[in-house]
Amino acid sequence: DAKTTQPNSMESNEEEPVHLPCNHSTISGTDYIHWYRQLPSQGPEYVIHGLTSNVNNRMASLAIAEDRKSSTLILHRATLRDAAVYYCILRDVDYGGATNKLIFGTGTLLAVQP
Amino acid sequence: NAGVMQNPRHLVRRRGQEARLRCSPMKGHSHVYWYRQLPEEGLKFMVYLQKENIIDESGMPKERFSAEFPKEGPSILRIQQVVRGDSAAYFCASSPTGTAGYTFGSGTRLTVV
Numbered sequence: 001d002a003k004t005t006q007p008n009s010m011e012s013n014e015e016e017p018v019h020l021p022c023n024h025s026t027i028s029g030t031d032y033i034h035w036y037r038q039l040p041s042q043g044p045e046y047v048i049h050g051l052t053s054n055v056n057n058r059m060a061s062l063a064i065a066e067d068r069k070s071s072t073l074i075l076h077r078a079t080l081r082d083a084a085v086y087y088c089i090l091r092d093v094d095y096g097g098a099t100n101k102l103i104f105g106t107g108t109l110l111a112v113q114p
Numbered sequence: 115n116a117g118v119m120q121n122p123r124h125l126v127r128r129r130g131q132e133a134r135l136r137c138s139p140m141k142g143h144s145h146v147y148w149y150r151q152l153p154e155e156g157l158k159f160m161v162y163l164q165k166e167n168i169i170d171e172s173g174m175p176k177e178r179f180s181a182e183f184p185k186e187g188p189s190i191l192r193i194q195q196v197v198r199g200d201s202a203a204y205f206c207a208s209s210p211t212g213t214a215g216y217t218f219g220s221g222t223r224l225t226v227v
Contacts, residue, residue: 034215043118043205043218044157087156100212101147101170104157 004088009109012078020073020108022088027068032091034102035062035073037084044087044104047073083112116140118208118219119188126225133193133200135222139208146189147216148181151203163189196226 005023012018024033035047048055048062050071055062061074075082087107091100119138127133139146148160162170163183174181178196183189193200203223207216 036216038157043207043221044216045218046215049215100145100209101159101162101173102216103159104149106156 004090004105006086006088006105006108008106009111011111011113012075013113014080015077018075018078018082018110018112020075020086020088020110021070022072023070024088024090025069027090028092030092033062033064033068033071034089034091035060036087036089036102036104037082038087038107039081039084047086049091078110078112080112080114083110085109118143118206118217120204120206120219120222122222123220124223124225126227127196128227129197130195133196133224133226135191135193135204135206135224136188137191137206137208137219138188139206140210140217143208143210143217145209145212146183147207147209148189148191149205149207151205151221153202157205160191193224196224198226200224201226 032049032051034049036044037047038044048057048060050062050064063072085107087104089102118140121136144165146163149157150160151157159173161174161181165183166185178194180192201224203221205218205221207218209216
């Protein structure tokens with residue numbers, strides 16, 4: 001599986017935008033970029049995913065570089081409830097099903113200050 | 115629409131006992147995944163199952179661990195003869211297809227004393 005690189009930690013102030021970067025220079029053409037987050041003492045939560053185009057949903061936006069070697073998760077207005085570990089994961093689409101597992105790295109620990 | 119249900123939330127076992135962790139996927143989801151998170155570490159894939167089939171068990175320890183997802187009922191992760199190193203949070207996830215995003219449960223925290 002292609003590897004991702006994320007900063008270990010980031011800080012933000014409440015109600016300000018947060019940009020969480022992810023580098024994936026060895027991404028292949030069939031790799032989707034997935035983001036999950038894990039709040040303290042909870043299971044991971046799906047945030048967003050994309051392939052080539054930028055994506056928006058109610059939780060966040062995903063900006064994907066034109067060469068796909070990097071991406072940025074954007075939280076438009078951070079709240080205290082957004083404090084979590086954010087994981088950027090590359091997931092190959094194998095319609096046969098054999099490679100559907102997610103490989104979690106160490107992620108970025110986001111701290112949100114009031 | 116209930117999410118992924120895992121029980122028990124907390125499980126304490128003495129060394130040498132068996133631990134059984136249960137996972138009921140979301141309604142309509144036939145793909146189940148188990149992950150383990152050791153203290154202060156990231157999540158590690160263990161096994162991927164569909165109904166009555168193990169698709170990928172490349173992350174399962176070779177001994178003492180087994181998983182099943184029967185035609186009826188929840189998926190079960192079984193750990194026989196537990197040791198202190200098995201103490202961890204075990205998370206189950208489900209998806210409607212093999213390519214869709216996962217929904218995770220809240221986990222079972224296993225403590226071996």
